[in-house]
Amino acid sequence: MKKSVILGAMTFAGLAAGAASAGTLDDVKARGKLNCGVTTGLVGFAAPNANGEWEGFDVAVCRAVAAAVLGDSNAVEFVPTTGKTRFTALASGEIDMLARNTTWTFSRDVDLKFEFVGVNYYDGQGFMVPKELGVSSAKELDGATVCIQTGTTTELNLADFFRSNNISYEPVPIETNAEAQQQYLAGACDVYTTDASGLAATRATFDDPAGHVILPEIISKEPLGPLVRHGDHEWGDVVRWSLNALVAAEELGITSANLSEMAAGTENPEINRLLGTEGTLGEMLGLSADWAKNAIAAQGNYGEIFAKNIGEDTPVGLARGLNAQWTEGGLLYAPPFR
Amino acid sequence: MSTLTDPPKEQFRLSMLLYDTRYRSGTIQVIAMFGFMLLAAWLINNTLSNLAALGKPIDFGFFSEPASYDINQRLLEYTSRDTHLRAALMGLLNTLVVAVLGCITATVLGVIIGVLRLSSNWLVARLMTIYVEMFRNVPVLLWIVFVMAILIETLPAPSAFRGESPEATMSLMDSVAVTNRGVYIPEPLFSRSLGDIHLLGQSSLRFDVSLDLIAILVVLGLSLWAAHRVTLRANRIQEATGDRPKTWHVRTAIIVGPMLVLLIALGFHLGYPALKGFNFQGGTHLRNSLIALWLALSLYTAAFIAEIVRAGIMAISKGQTEAASALGLRSNRIMRLVILPQALRVIIPPLISNYLNLTKNSSLAIAVGYMDITGTLGGITMNQTGRELECVLLLMLVYLAISLSISAVMNWYNEAVKLKER
Known part of the structure; x- marks a missing residue:
């Protein structure tokens, strides 16, 4: 025993022991349920609907993985996490994967020992202010009070942005999006800053969305994506390729409408490989042959999920922008299924 | 005549640890102690090896890295570049x-x-x-x-103080601003300040000590001591003569006089909060948190x-x-x-x-x-x-x-x- 006696180690021994057990895929299959970490509530990304069922853009990823692994898109236990609790929940094994608009950064990937399996939304940090303030640029925010969710990358970007522009601000740290909304609407802060998609989603729930503007500056790159624990590569592959299957499905023109037709066999060998009528991709992942078909059947392909939850026809109203397929000038690019 | 001899001395045997009531409780305590220590050692060992397996051995090196985040209420000087x-x-x-x-x-x-x-x-x-x-x-x-919600929802935002006929006004002769971001009160300022002493150089624990504050404390301490001497003298006179001399005006003068002189010498004045830009500037900000x-x-x-x-x-x-x-x-x-x-x-x-x-x-x-x-x-x-x-x-x-x-x-x-x- 090199280290001196430390109290409280007991609490962590259990946590650490849980994390060390290998084979998340087997655990999920044995449990018959996927534990998926999501936000405590961000409309369009993850929030319970009127019937208490979780729905949203991040939720759809959880459902697709559950469908790929277990064949049932409802076999998901959604665990709401805050910006502060999400990593501990994942590291301790409380959740199998985290789909909570989490930014892929070097230190989270390498130092915090997580594995980002891809990007499901290319985002950037923005600022929202009430229109009546008459602010048109983030650089005019000298001396403003800024509401910020604590424990996020946005907190660090904010400090860097104001510092590099040599202007001052007063941070008001907030735990959840709902509290931030309350403080912002009451005028306890002038500005709310988070990922631009989150701002749009939050603004969509206001009584008067038109009274608030999102400033043009996007001050950071925020590639948001699902993540798993580092070291369990089989499970990481399952989540990564479930996400890729959704993206590839859009590119290949597979939609929930024509899915059963395409699953009967097509002229395109890549579609056949993806949907399991040719080759053994499912077996290689340790899943059934129709894993990708189930994943796509859950909520449709990437484009359908986007349009349904956060697209331009929804209250959130986000354009595809960077999140269009590479063939349409966006960044979405699924590696080949071969 | 028979001589009394000591009773035969009982030899200590190992079995007595268990069967002799004189030793038994000690034995049990030692065993329990060992058990507890083994348990603790196992838990710590388990933690350390699991952390090592995760690739996160215990390491406090992060303390010297820049924090990169800002803190709103800081009693010492701090920027996001500090550790x-x-x-x-x-x-x-x-x-x-x-x-x-x-x-x-x-x-x-x-x-x-x-x-x-x-x-x-x-x-x-x-x-x-x-x-x-x-x-x-x-x-x-x-x-x-609940208290926080009341503060945020019921008090006026700083913007309510703006304009020709503002919805809210400052209280106490325009010196205190009560807003839903906190209360701004006047702060003491010294126009002929003695400056600060910087302690602990550039380390993470560095702090400044205001010489003005030290001067005020020293003068206050000396005046209180002098006032105490006056009281003692009054006690002595009372014991000797039975009459207690009036001392309150002397004591008040001793405490208030030097302090007034010092404050004037330091150029003491109050800095009032004023609405500038998004927020009140100047004064001391008691945040609503x-x-x-x-x-x-x-x-x-x-x-x-x-x-x-x-x-x-x-x-x-x-x-x-x-x-x-x-x-x-x-x-x-x-x-x-x-x-x-x-x-x-x-x-x-x-x-x-x-x-x-x-x-x-x-x-x-x-x-x-x-x-x-x-x-x-x-x-x-x-x-x-x-x-x-x-x-x-x-x-x-x-x-x-x-x-x-x-x-x-x-x-x-x-x-x-x-x-x-x-």
Whole structure:
């Protein structure tokens, strides 16, 4: 025993022991349920609907993985996490994967020992202010009070942005999006800053969305994506390729409408490989042959999920922008299924 | 004649450890001790090896890395380029501020409420009962959130102070601004300041000491000492002659005079808050997170202290009150001179644990976004560095140290007031 006696180690021994057990895929299959970490509530990304069922853009990823692994898109236990609790929940094994608009950064990937399996939304940090303030640029925010969710990358970007522009601000740290909304609407802060998609989603729930503007500056790159624990590569592959299957499905023109037709066999060998009528991709992942078909059947392909939850026809109203397929000038690019 | 001999000395045998009642309890304790130590060693070993397997061995190196986040309430100079250690220090100071303010307010409120609860005035006594029952039966977290919600929702935003005919105006002759971002009060400024001394160079624990403050404290200390000398002299004269000379005007002059001269020499004036841009600038900003936490913790703990004070007073026999009133004392003097000094002996030990509770409850600060040590070291730092075990262990050590210090001070005070038995 090199280290001196430390109290409280007991609490962590259990946590650490849980994390060390290998084979998340087997655990999920044995449990018959996927534990998926999501936000405590961000409309369009993850929030319970009127019937208490979780729905949203991040939720759809959880459902697709559950469908790929277990064949049932409802076999998901959604665990709401805050910006502060999400990593501990994942590291301790409380959740199998985290789909909570989490930014892929070097230190989270390498130092915090997580594995980002891809990007499901290319985002950037923005600022929202009430229109009546008459602010048109983030650089005019000298001396403003800024509401910020604590424990996020946005907190660090904010400090860097104001510092590099040599202007001052007063941070008001907030735990959840709902509290931030309350403080912002009451005028306890002038500005709310988070990922631009989150701002749009939050603004969509206001009584008067038109009274608030999102400033043009996007001050950071925020590639948001699902993540798993580092070291369990089989499970990481399952989540990564479930996400890729959704993206590839859009590119290949597979939609929930024509899915059963395409699953009967097509002229395109890549579609056949993806949907399991040719080759053994499912077996290689340790899943059934129709894993990708189930994943796509859950909520449709990437484009359908986007349009349904956060697209331009929804209250959130986000354009595809960077999140269009590479063939349409966006960044979405699924590696080949071969 | 027979000679008495010592009884034959029993040889110690190993089996006696178990069968001889003289040794048995010792044996059991040693075995239990070993068992406990093995368990502890296994747990620690398990933790360390699991952490190593995760690739996260215990390492405190992150402390010297830049924190990269800002803290709104900072008692020392701090920027986002400072280290995690300095961020933790800011959090520690914020914890201490709210703990000290809370303990003082809770004690004052608690004593008043406890005494009033015993009042013969039916209405006052009942109102105090309602206060106590309301506050101690609702979790303190709810009170904190509730007070914060009231501050945010009912007070005007700084923008309401703007314009030709503003909706809100500053109070106390335009010197205090009460907003939903906090209260701005005038701050003391010195136009001929003596400057600061910088201690500990460029390290993470560096801090500045204001020479103005030192000068004020030194002058105040000297004047108080001189005033005390005047009182002693008056005592001597009274003992010698029976007449006590009037000293209050001399003492007042000794205390106030030098202080006035010093303040004028330093160019003392008040800096008033004024609305500039988005917020009030100038003055001291008491953030509503601090006010909410401070108020809620004080009101909550005061309810418990009130009960302790009531118990302490009721523990003093009624004969004391009757004897004192037979001597002709009025009821408020009986309370102040006879009952409370004796009740203190009963009050102080449970009071210590309430001070500790208040200090530990201050870790709920994150609910209102107050950056205490749980918010900095146990919140943002932990989240950004991913060093959960290290941060939580340190956090536990910090709270342990604070609590033990409070206990030590209060135990010393308890020794001072307890019944002297000779």
